[in-house]
Amino acid sequence: MRYELYYWPSIQGRGEYVRLALEEAGADYRDVAREGGGMAAMNQLLESGDTPPFAPPFLKAGSLVIGQVANILLYLGPRHGLAPKSEAGRLWLHQLQLTIADLVVEIHDTHHPLGVTLYYEDQRTAAKKRTEEFWTERVPKFLGYFEKLLGDGNYLSGRRVSYVDLSLFQIVDGLRYAFPQRMKRFERKVPRLVALHDRVAARPNIAAYLASPRRIAFNEDGIFRHYKALDR
Amino acid sequence: MRYELYYWPSIQGRGEYVRLALEEAGADYRDVAREGGGMAAMNQLLESGDTPPFAPPFLKAGSLVIGQVANILLYLGPRHGLAPKSEAGRLWLHQLQLTIADLVVEIHDTHHPLGVTLYYEDQRTAAKKRTEEFWTERVPKFLGYFEKLLGDGNYLSGRRVSYVDLSLFQIVDGLRYAFPQRMKRFERKVPRLVALHDRVAARPNIAAYLASPRRIAFNEDGIFRHYKALDR
Numbered sequence: 001m002r003y004e005l006y007y008w009p010s011i012q013g014r015g016e017y018v019r020l021a022l023e024e025a026g027a028d029y030r031d032v033a034r035e036g037g038g039m040a041a042m043n044q045l046l047e048s049g050d051t052p053p054f055a056p057p058f059l060k061a062g063s064l065v066i067g068q069v070a071n072i073l074l075y076l077g078p079r080h081g082l083a084p085k086s087e088a089g090r091l092w093l094h095q096l097q098l099t100i101a102d103l104v105v106e107i108h109d110t111h112h113p114l115g116v117t118l119y120y121e122d123q124r125t126a127a128k129k130r131t132e133e134f135w136t137e138r139v140p141k142f143l144g145y146f147e148k149l150l151g152d153g154n155y156l157s158g159r160r161v162s163y164v165d166l167s168l169f170q171i172v173d174g175l176r177y178a179f180p181q182r183m184k185r186f187e188r189k190v191p192r193l194v195a196l197h198d199r200v201a202a203r204p205n206i207a208a209y210l211a212s213p214r215r216i217a218f219n220e221d222g223i224f225r226h227y228k229a230l231d232r
Numbered sequence: 233m234r235y236e237l238y239y240w241p242s243i244q245g246r247g248e249y250v251r252l253a254l255e256e257a258g259a260d261y262r263d264v265a266r267e268g269g270g271m272a273a274m275n276q277l278l279e280s281g282d283t284p285p286f287a288p289p290f291l292k293a294g295s296l297v298i299g300q301v302a303n304i305l306l307y308l309g310p311r312h313g314l315a316p317k318s319e320a321g322r323l324w325l326h327q328l329q330l331t332i333a334d335l336v337v338e339i340h341d342t343h344h345p346l347g348v349t350l351y352y353e354d355q356r357t358a359a360k361k362r363t364e365e366f367w368t369e370r371v372p373k374f375l376g377y378f379e380k381l382l383g384d385g386n387y388l389s390g391r392r393v394s395y396v397d398l399s400l401f402q403i404v405d406g407l408r409y410a411f412p413q414r415m416k417r418f419e420r421k422v423p424r425l426v427a428l429h430d431r432v433a434a435r436p437n438i439a440a441y442l443a444s445p446r447r448i449a450f451n452e453d454g455i456f457r458h459y460k461a462l463d464r
Contacts, residue, residue: 115365133347
């Protein structure tokens with residue numbers, strides 16, 4: 001089956017967690033909105049059918065249209081060896097992905113504390129305050145949690161890579177892009193997470209993906225945005 | 233099996249979506265942190281074991297410890313007739329619950345735009361701006377989405393109530409508490425959602441629960457907080 005991924009064509013954003021899973025799995029997929037006429041197709045699916053998604057990303061898998069990143073990964077995981085088959089294992093992994101989703105919201109809020117529909121330029125002062133709280137309180141809590149879980153295994157659930165490992169790679173990669181100075185200082189507190197990032201980046205399918213034009217560059221329209229004023 | 237729910241004992245908060253499902257199902261459960269010594273038991277589970285939750289609420293079901301509201305409901309739904317048995321039906325319902333989870337974060341951010349660890353009193357001005365954006369842009373988008381999905385059926389997935397219907401009851405109930413004036417003006421735009429709220433409230437198990445001391449009153453420590461300055 002050829003999957004169809006629908007997401008904004010010019011940012012990594014939330015779609016990236018799905019792209020990384022599809023790429024690691026070597027799955028056959030189209031990134032529809034990046035093709036000619038793809039945006040129109042995406043908008044049409046958002047407005048039609050009995051189960052329209054609230055927002056991109058969503059994945060078309062045969063007749064299924066699946067929205068919400070963690071839900072898409074819940075579906076893909078056991079089908080592509082990126083999640084355990086047991087219910088207990090799948091629930092645990094999904095729980096971790098939902099915790100990453102919470103972190104992603106907080107990352108986005110650092111530059112948009114007053115609302116997603118306002119410009120960053122109109123909320124700089126609030127963004128500075130929120131960013132300060134994020135790095136003082138929230139980053140240590142979230143990344144410390146995953147650091148503790150990592151233990152001495154190669155990956156979060158042991159020897160086999162899972163979609164959660166791929167998402168944690170993206171978190172570290174994104175924080176490095178958005179907050180290079182802050183992250184440089186913080187990384188010594190999460191050495192296992194940093195090692196996990198490197199281990200994922202070195203996996204053949206991921207390395208090939210990152211070097212390809214399929215990987216969109218970080219930019220200031222996505223979740224991870226580099227604003228110097230927030231990195232001091 | 234007797235479930236054990238672990239959540240902060242003095243607020244509805246995120247635990248309420250789980251409580252409503254357990255109550256509608258007539259499930260056997262303990263609300264552990266509300267019992268003597270319960271907080272110590274909750275803290276111990278947060279710090280121990282191979283699969284510690286990131287935060288409350290979490291549910292102990294036999295040997296499983298399940299965190300994240302939507303994940304708990306994903307587990308409970310098909311076991312208690314609150315979700316379809318088919319994979320497509322379960323994924324769709326879960327997707328809706330994750331969209332509700334996104335809305336809950338945004339509701340919380342109205343009074344805490346600069347960060348969860350700072351007091352509301354220290355972010356009043358930012359809270360007013362965020363609340364304005366929330367009611368102008370986000371409430372119409374989120375509630376409009378669910379209103380459109382509701383169609384003419386009794387419940388979201390047809391004749392049978394699901395955990396998503398219970399959560400939507402809580403959203404309407406909470407917005408009425410937090411923003412009585414704004415919500416009064418807005419409700420005429422979402423008549424089906426209001427009717428759904430009333431239909432859920434009238435279900436025998438839910439009505440009994442709401443009238444019992446097990447239902448904690450709304451207050452200014454939870455997700456839905458009534459601050460007059462934000463309701464104008």
